[in-house]
Amino acid sequence: MMEQETINAATWGWLLIPMLSVVLLSLITFFTERGE
Amino acid sequence: MMDNVTLITFIIYLVGMLVIGIIAFRLTKNLSDYVLGGRNLGGSVAALSAGASDMSSWLLLGLPGAMYVGGMNQIWLAIGLAVGAYLNWQFVAKRLRTYTEVAKDSITIPDFLENRFRDKSRILRVISALVILIFFTFYTSAGLVGGAVLFEQSFGIDYQSALWIGAIVIISYTFLGGFLAVSWTDFFQGILMFIALIIVPIAAINAIGGWNEVVSKVGDIDPGYLNAFTDTTAIGIISLLAWGLGYFGQPHIITRFMAIKSTKEIPKARFVGMSWMVFALYGAIFTGFTGIAYYAEAPLENAETVFIAFTQELFNPWIAGILLAAILSAIMSTIDSQLLVSSSAVAEDFYKGIFRKNASQKELVWVGRIAVIIIAIIAIVIAQDPESRVLDLVGYAWAGFGAAFGPIIVLSLFWKRTTREGAIAGMVIGALTVIIWAQLEGGMFDLYEIVPGFILGTVVIIVVSLIVGSPTNPTKEVREEFKVATKR
Numbered sequence: 001m002m003e004q005e006t007i008n009a010a011t012w013g014w015l016l017i018p019m020l021s022v023v024l025l026s027l028i029t030f031f032t033e034r035g036e
Numbered sequence: 037m038m039d040n041v042t043l044i045t046f047i048i049y050l051v052g053m054l055v056i057g058i059i060a061f062r063l064t065k066n067l068s069d070y071v072l073g074g075r076n077l078g079g080s081v082a083a084l085s086a087g088a089s090d091m092s093s094w095l096l097l098g099l100p101g102a103m104y105v106g107g108m109n110q111i112w113l114a115i116g117l118a119v120g121a122y123l124n125w126q127f128v129a130k131r132l133r134t135y136t137e138v139a140k141d142s143i144t145i146p147d148f149l150e151n152r153f154r155d156k157s158r159i160l161r162v163i164s165a166l167v168i169l170i171f172f173t174f175y176t177s178a179g180l181v182g183g184a185v186l187f188e189q190s191f192g193i194d195y196q197s198a199l200w201i202g203a204i205v206i207i208s209y210t211f212l213g214g215f216l217a218v219s220w221t222d223f224f225q226g227i228l229m230f231i232a233l234i235i236v237p238i239a240a241i242n243a244i245g246g247w248n249e250v251v252s253k254v255g256d257i258d259p260g261y262l263n264a265f266t267d268t269t270a271i272g273i274i275s276l277l278a279w280g281l282g283y284f285g286q287p288h289i290i291t292r293f294m295a296i297k298s299t300k301e302i303p304k305a306r307f308v309g310m311s312w313m314v315f316a317l318y319g320a321i322f323t324g325f326t327g328i329a330y331y332a333e334a335p336l337e338n339a340e341t342v343f344i345a346f347t348q349e350l351f352n353p354w355i356a357g358i359l360l361a362a363i364l365s366a367i368m369s370t371i372d373s374q375l376l377v378s379s380s381a382v383a384e385d386f387y388k389g390i391f392r393k394n395a396s397q398k399e400l401v402w403v404g405r406i407a408v409i410i411i412a413i414i415a416i417v418i419a420q421d422p423e424s425r426v427l428d429l430v431g432y433a434w435a436g437f438g439a440a441f442g443p444i445i446v447l448s449l450f451w452k453r454t455t456r457e458g459a460i461a462g463m464v465i466g467a468l469t470v471i472i473w474a475q476l477e478g479g480m481f482d483l484y485e486i487v488p489g490f491i492l493g494t495v496v497i498i499v500v501s502l503i504v505g506s507p508t509n510p511t512k513e514v515r516e517e518f519k520v521a522t523k524r
Contacts (some may be wrong), residue, residue: 005255011108011264015321018115019314022122023307029126030307 042190043392045357046364050209053221053368075137075294079301083309084226086292090121091229091313092175092370093182095320096363098427101340103324104331107254107261109268110324112276114317115234120280121313125306128284129293131449133302136294136522143294144377145287145441146385152448153456154513158389160460165385167467168287169411171436174380177415178429180206184419187362189344194261195422203419206371207412222373225365230312232362234318236343239350240326253329260327275484281474282434282486285441288373340426375408382407431484432474439466439489447497452518458501466493 077085102110135152142148153160183202187195188195244250251262260266265273283289296305320343327342336342347359383404388395395403418424440463447454447462466489473485501509510518 005252005259005262007108007251007262011111011262014115014264015108015111019118019317022118023310023314025305026122026303026310030122032138033303 039191041353042357042360045354045361047347049361049364050205053209053224054499056221056224076297077292077295077301078297079304081310082292082296083305083307084312085222085295086289086305087193087312088222088226088366088369089228089288089292089373090286090370091316091366092179092430093186093363093367093426094178094430095316096229096233096343096366097182097185097340098425098430099320100324100327100342101425103321104266104327104336104339104342106329107258107325108259108264109266109272110276111264111321111385112273113279114321116277116280117283117313118280118310118317119277120283122306122310123280124283124290125302125309126300128290128445128449129296129306130299130302131521132290132293132445133296133299135449135517138517144291144380144443146381149444149448149459150494152517153454153459155456160456160463161385161389163460163463165381165389167436167440167463168222168377168381169439170467171433172374173411173414174418174429174436175374175433176371176411176494177376177424178238178420178426178433179367179374180412180415180419180425181424182363182367182427185338185341186344186360186367189341189348190360194284197418199416199419203412203416206368207375207408209368209372222369225362226312227368228358228365230316230319232347232359233316233323236346236350236359237319237322237326240323240330240346244326244329250326250329253332254325257328257332261325268426271480271483274487275482276488278430278484278487279434281442281490281520282438284446285437285439285443286434287377287437287441288370290445291373291377332420340453359396375411378411379407396503432470435470435474435484435486435489436467438486439470439493442466442490443494443497447494449521452514453500453501454497454499455505455509457504458499459495461500462497464492465496466490469493 099110100112102113136142136148139148139151142151146161146168149160149164150158151153155161180199180203183206184195184199187193187198187202191198193201241247241250244253254261293302296302323343323346327336327346331342331345336345344360344363347356351359383400387403388400392399418429444454444459444462444464448459469489469492470485473481473483473488
């Protein structure tokens with residue numbers, strides 16, 4: 001049986017981590033800077 | 037059936053946008069209202085307006101097309117943009133909002149630079165207006181190519197006719213209503229684009245039989261499509277990531293920062309804007325990627341039509357019509373903002389600035405309108421080539437603005453010692469580097485032109501400012517401005 005191809009972990013990591021991090025950062029600063 | 041229904045939804049959509057434009061127009065009282073919405077935009081409107089002006093047909097045609105051709109090795113483009121947009125919101129937005137108000141309430145980029153550097157010679161204004169004219173013409177051309185592809189695919193007409201029809205629809209809309217309250221129409225257009233980019237990839241993945249099925253099919257065609265690091269080079273990855281540098285200098289995006297009601301709205305705008313953008317980018321990525329599997333047997337002639345092809349095949353004609361209107365939205369929301377900036381560059385900066393200092397408002401409005409038509413005609417000529425791709429044209433314009441305006445916007449806001457001479461030299465060198473580098477090929481010249489342009493522009497501004505800066509630089513006035521601009 002042929003091995004099924006998958007998207008490797010490094011690709012998933014790069015696809016998800018930087019972009020979701022900036023959303024998360026903007027959410028965090030939304031709460032921290034709001035009171036200023 | 038498809039053609040008629042699509043046509044009807046297009047018309048309903050255009051009338052709807054016009055109504056929003058007219059209502060907002062009635063609320064407009066003066067020029068600042070007109071250009072910046074009277075610096076009165078709430079966070080969410082400013083955020084989606086910046087997003088919709090930013091993400092032209094590029095988002096629905098260009099990025100899915102790149103993913104469809106290259107697979108996962110194109111994700112660097114989206115990563116670069118998301119990070120660049122975030123940095124722009126985080127560091128530039130607030131400072132630009134406050135400083136433009138301190139600097140004699142500047143409402144455009146040429147205005148701001150002239151006031152910030154107290155340039156009485158008008159050289160700064162003229163050079164920045166020239167940069168705006170050159171690169172927005174290419175940008176407008178990208179929008180017209182997008183419109184042509186959309187009309188070609190939707191109504192089955194040839195590219196040339198589609199280009200002219202598309203151009204006439206887009207430009208006349210811009211004339212009639214596009215300039216009216218661009219920000220508000222952008223807001224609705226942003227929402228429509230977002231919805232389209234969520235449901236199209238989901239429907240496409242479903243049609244193939246789930247995500248695992250998509251991955252396995254794509255892997256069967258070429259396992260390289262599944263890996264972000266294959267079939268690319270370090271230069272390739274850096275070039276895609278470097279798109280993020282472009283944000284600091286895009287006039288149609290950063291003017292939205294200036295229009296925001298108060299700096300208190302910025303954290304909210306940043307969060308809304310980044311969420312919108314990141315999920316829209318994911319939608320575009322997965323649309324293109326799924327397209328590789330879906331169109332395995334019958335590859336698309338023009339990769340940039342992948343989003344359009346999906347909407348036509350997977351949805352009933354009414355829904356498809358709305359989704360295609362989202363593309364028209366994307367194109368119009370960008371072109372209207374860009375033509376607005378270009379016409380003010382010609383009317384205010386060139387015509388009034390150099391030729392007729394006492395020109396009346398009525399005269400200026402007409403000069404602006406004629407300028408829009410001339411820019412549109414040049415853009416149509418550039419778009420004539422059926423091989424032109426949205427992504428390439430946007431890439432060139434993006435690099436031009438990023439390199440010419442990016443460094444000077446950042447330095448003028450954060451480095452007191454930046455001088456007028458540094459600003460002039462940096463803008464010229466940044467723009468010229470992009471124009472020349474883009475003509476060269478092979479080896480290091482395959483690097484995206486924004487990288488050398490941005491770096492050289494920055495270095496030149498700093499070096500020239502240090503060399504020609506007088507001992508009294510920064511002047512007391514500038515110190516005071518910085519104090520006020522940073523305190524708020």
